[in-house]
Amino acid sequence: MNEQEERALRAVSRVLDWATTSEHAWNPPPFHVDGMHPRAERLILDGIEEASLASRTSPLGVVIQGEGGAGKTHLLGWVRGRIVQAGGYFFMVDFSAGENFWRRTTSAMVEDLGRSAGGPGSxxxxxxxxxxxxxxxxxxxxxxxxxxxxxxxxxxxxxxxxxxxxxxxxxxxxxxxxxxxxxxxxxxxxxxxxxxxxxxxxxxxxxxxxxxxxxxxxxxxxxxxxxxxxxxxxxxxGPSVIAVDQIDAILGHSRAGTASGAQAGDEPRKDVIDEIAAGLMALRHATQRSLCLVACLPASWSLIKERAIGTVQDRFRTSLILTTLASADIARSLVERRFAVAFEDAGCTPPGPLWPIAPDAFATAPGLTPRTLLRRISAHVETCRVEGRATLLERFHQDPPAPPLTGGAPAVSEADLARLDARFAGLRAQADPSDAFDPAHEDELAPPLLAAGLSAWITEQGDAGRAFSVDPPPGRRPSLHARLRQELDPDSEEQRHWTFRMIGAPHPIAALKRLNDGIKESGLGPEKPDRCFVVLRNQAWSDGPATQARVTHLKDCGGRALTLRADDLRVFDALRRMAAEQDPEFDTWLRTRRPASGTELLGGLLDALPPEATPDTQEQADALPGRGGGAVIPVGRRFDTGADLELKVEALARHTAVFAGSGSGKTVFLRRLVEECALHGVSSIVLDSNNDLARLGDPWPAPPPGWGDGDAEKADRYFAETEVMVWTPGRSRGRPLTFQPLPDFAAVLGDRDELDSALGLAVAALAPRANVNGASAKARKGKAVLRQALEYFARAGGGDFTSFLGMLADLPLGVSQIDRADQIASELGQLLTAATINDPLFAGHGEPADPEQLLTPSAGKRARVSVISFVGLGEDARPGFVSQLQMALFSWIKRNPARGRPLNGLYVMDEAQSLVPATPRTEALASTLTLASQARKYGLGLVFATQAPRGLHNQIAGNATTQFIGRMNSPTQIDVVQSLARARGGRADRVGRLEVGQFYTVSDGIPETLVRTPQCLSHHPADPLTEQEIMRRAAP
Structure with missing residues (x-):
């Protein structure tokens, strides 16, 4: 490949950004193709014309429906240009940050009034x-x-x-x-x-x-x-367009919130849908000369039409559905316009206007979304650059080849590296970030600096950075200074957000107002684990109760309060200037040197993605516990080819379901799965309902039948590197587990932030049991007294829960400013005492059920397997225990995500149908659904095993990417598993005749395959353990 071809490919790669974001609505690239969605464009133009001619009334709204990648946000950029031409105003209401309809709408209008809708310089x-x-x-x-x-x-x-x-x-x-x-x-x-x-x-x-x-x-x-x-x-x-975007995000959040609340289900909460519907209706009715434009997924609009107020659909024109590319000509125009801009900017003349795409390839484009088309082209261009050889892409309907493992980008010459190193060092030395710390200038200077750092960080991630985007610059007096988005699911358009705000105001009231504004705008909340608000402040917060309460709320919800080093801003300023210079080697230099990732702010906060793998770094990564995309576990030998079937460790993070009846080999399979994960340094929590998993720490007395080559050596390594701990909640003779509501306050007294976090956790644990977690005035006062009492107790040296109850019974003077605080405290103490009586596991004797302890191996071990035996819990008590355990686990994984590891831990629920049945609803259901829908984001793998899939809640199986189906004995259960198999493209037609250890397997990239699973590495005789045998294994 000659130099001109390389320059052309480099330019093309910069215009193949398929992850359209709000930036494209405000600063659309010059690639729009008229006629791609003619009916949508006509209705929108009619609405703008009607609003322009009207004196006060607003036209009927327009709904733009389309799946992810169909072009909804790109179309909004075109709309913005048209309304500006008509002398009007454009507002984009992004509901991915929160649910309150009118607050989000007003906030967007104010923010966008501070933006230029006419382009740079206007x-x-x-x-x-x-x-x-x-x-x-x-x-x-x-x-x-x-x-x-x-x-x-x-x-x-x-x-x-x-x-x-x-x-x-x-x-x-x-x-x-x-x-x-x-x-x-x-x-x-x-x-x-x-x-x-x-x-x-x-x-x-x-x-x-x-x-x-x-x-x-x-x-x-x-x-x-x-x-x-x-x-x-x-x-x-003039007229206005109010574009309502990301409604799908509200519905997704309300669904997740429901899962952790009282009424879990398949659909979002009815009150959320009602609020959206009522807001949309009022928006069109109450505004003047305003076209309301709604962009959403078809499923979201269908839900609103079916479940909400009937008049909503009468306020909007017939819904439009943006679909796939309709013709080869449109696809060709879409690509040719992008390429023309790229070639002109690069100053090169390639062999043809569509090079390196074969002209006939566009005949295969109809049926693809614009996003898919651009993704296929991007993969081909990157492959050409990495291989150093330009070839023509002949067709789009094929999976793009994976580029060779060379670091993900062409190498940059040492001379270019040295040149850019020197430029970076010079700009960094010249940078003076002092004004950015001045509260009078932070709103002006912080946004471009943070955006430059975040944009560079995205580029440094290589192909993995395609999922990330930075919001366009905010308007005047912004509530936030930057927002980083990560697309988690392109189909549902689910996102994760990191938002940033510098607060330099010295006055407590001014600082608190900015903190409150930022929390509201960020969308931060206790049931929104995919929202992180980062407050950057280099001076102490006020000790006032209002400020301290909000800082505590920030941290309790997963936000961060950090200091910002001046050197980090110098790096960001240098990167901002270098980006403006548009050096052709800048992106490759970023991916090689990774300066943004090396800053204290972004390196410590956004290290969830590892650097792109090279042969050397991949080998080092695979040696770490649970790391390495290439780490695999054997799941069995295929019947069709005789080859071993392996499953990537990372696939377990998308959850596993095991459906198999009695005598199928299910228990052996579960044990081998846990053992193989332990060999990769992945710890597990295993719920043992039938006393047949507590032997995971017992070696075989002799090599058993069913072991394959190398299994003996694997067993030796498993017992050498893994510690198995058996826990017995409800049995003090073993190793009891309890839920201790008070953290170790003495350990955090020297750190105000750590103390605030510990107090927040304690309040969250005690408030429901003291009946002060509601919104009534009485509950709010009770919660305030509880928090103040906890803080007094902590600063006095802390102690056990009994000591705290004693203090509540006789609250010292001055602890709280609330009227009758002593009476409120006494009542709180009585309620908490009652909780300890009614639930022996609450504040009882035993080890605290701390996921960190359950999943962290001792020194010298690679993994810990924590087997929680239910021998001490009655059937009725088990769901409640599991619910509390899972809530603690969910809180822990939010604070401790995988950070580049494909799997952070494994959570195994055997006999799941007894804990989360289809009916009746149990206490464990809500927390289980929360884990099932959210845990994958943080790298926690879930395994649900059951003998009765018909009795299992349907959302459990639906959230499992990998399924294993073993022998079933009941005709009813056979029908259920065969239905599940058909939904994944299989048949499982022999499921009633399978032998022990035979399982149908299906996962991403693995169509239905029948395998024979291997024998487990730990001893598994026919009979389960007795209670006495479990106690002996659990004894410390």
Whole structure:
């Protein structure tokens, strides 16, 4: 491949970004192909024209439906351009950050008023609106004079603006405060900008008299009223488009929240759907000259139509469904326009306008989504670059070849590396980040610096970075300074977010307001593990109770409060300048040197992805516990070829279901699965319902039948490197497990952040049992007293739970400022005492059920297998115990994700049908569904085994990527497993005639295959253990 071809391929790779984000809506690339979705474009243009011609009313809304990758967000970028041409305004409401409809809508309108909709160099929308309003009010000259003075608007300028507009239309009287706030928001800075922002965001004023100084009332209007008033004001000057995006994210979050609450089910909560539906209806009804545009998955809109208020669908035009590419010509235009821009920017002339794509290849494009088409082309281009040989892509309907394992990118010359190293060092030395720490400048300087660092970090991840994106620059007085998104599922468009906000304000009230704004905008919440809000502050937080409560809430919900090193900002500033220079080798230099990943902020926070594998690094990674995409475990020998069937360790993170009846070999299979994981350094928690798994620590007295070549050596290594701990909740003679609600306060007294985190965990554990986890006034006061009592107890040296109960019974003076705090504390103590009586496992004697202890091996061992025997628990007590264990496990994996490891641990639930049956509902169901839907994000593998798949809750099997089906004896159960097999493309037609150890296997990339599974490495005689034998194995 010659130099010109390499330059052309490098340029092409930069325009093949298939992960369309909100950046494409605000700064769309010049690749739009008219006619790709003609019906959608026509209805949207009709709506914009209707809104432009109307005086007050809004047209019917338009729904854009489409699967992931069909072009919904790209189309919104086209819409933004069209509404700007019509002299209007564009707002994009992203619901991936939260559920409150009107708060999200108003926040988006305010944020987007601070953005430019007309492209680089054009004024922000708020300033465009202000100039038009000033002309209507007859104060245009006055506004221009104020701009020339450079001192901003005065109170008299605002009075004149409001008086002029009221003279035209007295109906604007109710909007007069919002007119003043909009004018300040467009022009002011510093404290005046804060005053405007607080009004627009329905926030109390920071100091008495702040708003009065600008002629505004002190009262706080709700989000709905602000949105309506902004629309009324803007309608005086032009039409608007309000694009509602990421509704699918609300439904996904509400589904996950339901799983951890009281009413788990297949669908999102009804109240969430009602809120969306009511909001959409009111949005069209209450706004003026505004086209409401909804972009969502077809399943989401169907759910709203079926379950919500009937009039919602009457407020929108017939739904549109964006599908796959309709013709070869459209596909060719889509690619040719991108390539033309790339070749022009690179200054090269390739062999043809579509090179390296064969012209006939586009005949195979119809039926693909635009995203899939671009992904196939990108894979081909990268393969050409890595191999150093350009070939033509002949067809799209084939899996792209995997590029050779060489680091994922062409090598950059040592001379280019040295040149860019020197440039980076020089820019880094010149950078002065001090102003970014100044609260007066942080909103201006922090966003581009953080965006530069995050964008560079994405590039450093190579192909893995394709799943990440950075939001476009925020508007004026932003609540957040940056947002990083990771696409978790391209089909459902599920995302994980990291949001960032610098807070340098020294005044406690100002700092708290910014913290509250950031928490709301980030979408952070106790049931949203895929949202992380990172607050960057280099000075201590106020010791005031309000501030400390919010910082604690931040950490309890998975957020972080970190300091930011000036050197990190120097790196980000240097990377920002280098990116602007567009050196052709910059991206390859980033992937080689990884400067952003080396910063303290991003290196410590975003290390969930390992560097791209090379032969050397892959070998080193595979040697670490649980690491290495190449790590495999044998699951059996195929009947059709006689070859060994292996399963990648990482596949277990997407969960496993084992359906097999009595005498099928299920227990042997489960044990061998746990043993093979242990050999890769993966620890396990195993629930033993039938006393037949506690022998995982017993070696065979002699090599058993069924062992293959090398199994004897594997067994020796398993017992040398693995420790098996048997736990006996409910039996003090063994190794009892209990749920201790109080952490070791003494260990964290020296660290304020650690103490806050420990207090948050303690409150979360005790509040439900003390009946103070509700929203009533009584519950909120009770929770406040509980927290203050815990903090006093911790600072006094702590102690056991009995000592804490004693303190609650006689609360010392001054512990709490709440009226009758001593009586409230006494009642809390009584309720908690009752909890210890009713549930012996709560605060009882024994080891705390700490997942860290259950999964962490002792020094010198690679893995720990924690077998939890139910011998001490009655049938009725088991679901409650499992529920508490799983909630603790879920909290632990959120704090300890896999961080580059394909598997963080294994959780095995045998006889799952007794713990999470289809009916009746048990206490363990909600936490099990939460784990099943969320654990894969954090690298925890779940294994559910059952003899009765018909009796198992249907969502359990549905969340398992890998399935093993062994012999079934009941005709009813045979029908169930064969139905499950057919759903995965198999038949399992011999399931009633299988022999011991024979299993049908299906997983990603593995169609239904019949295998004979190997014998386990630990001793497995025919009879289960007796209670006495279990106690002997559990004894410390």
């Amino acid at each position: 004024p922000v929308q708020a300033l465009v609106a202000l100039r038009s309003l000033a002309e209507l009010a007859g104060t245009g000259d006055r506004m221009e004079a104020a701009a020339e003075r450079g001192a901003g608007l005065t109170r008299k300028d605002l009075d004149a603006l409001v008086d002029g507009l009221l003279a035209r239309d007295r109906r604007l009287l109710r909007c007069r405060d919002t007119i003043r706030a909009l004018a300040l928001y467009a022009t002011a800075s510093g404290h005046a900008l804060d005053v405007a922002h607080d009004h627009l965001m329905s926030t109390e004023e920071a100091e008495d008299g702040d708003r009065q100084a600008w002629g505004m009332g002190k009262g706080v209007k709700d989000h709905h009223d602000i949105a309506v008033e902004l629309s009324t004001i803007l309608a005086l000057t």
